[in-house]
Amino acid sequence: MQTAHVRDVFEAIADPTRRELIHLLAGAEERPLHELTPQFQMGRTAVSKHLTILKEAGLVRDRKVGRETRFRLNPAPLREVQDWVAHYSKFWNANLMRLGQLLEEEEE
Structure with a gap:
């Protein structure tokens, strides 16, 4: 079942940080937040907010594995x-x- 996107895809990719997150996720099956955060000069909370915007646009999916959330690209x-x-x-x-x-x- 596909859910409707809350955010416009163009809005989501307008930010360079989010485009870099897409790039990083395209090169891996899944990546946890703690692996993504060191790639940026911002804190974990800021990176998480960018991932939320990508998720709202349908570009990123996440799943819980224990206490960790892993993210993956949904390129559709x-x-x-x-x-x-x-x-x-x-x-x-x-x-x-x-x-x-x-x-x-x-x-x-």
Whole structure:
């Protein structure tokens, strides 16, 4: 069963710390908070707040293992970002092609 996202994915990835958390979680199956916190110049509570925002956007899932919470990436919501960027990459590709043609015409 899929739950509705509380936060917008674009809002969640707008922050560089959250993008770095996504990067760190993409390289591992699961990581506990105590492994993630030393990667940042902020305390455990601040990192936890960033993880909560990612979780609210559906980008991170967590599970309790004893007293520890482990986090893992759920990349599915990033598809929305990929689709949005793909739409604009077509725009840029077309414009760059036209620019290349103009430059070739000027050289002739």
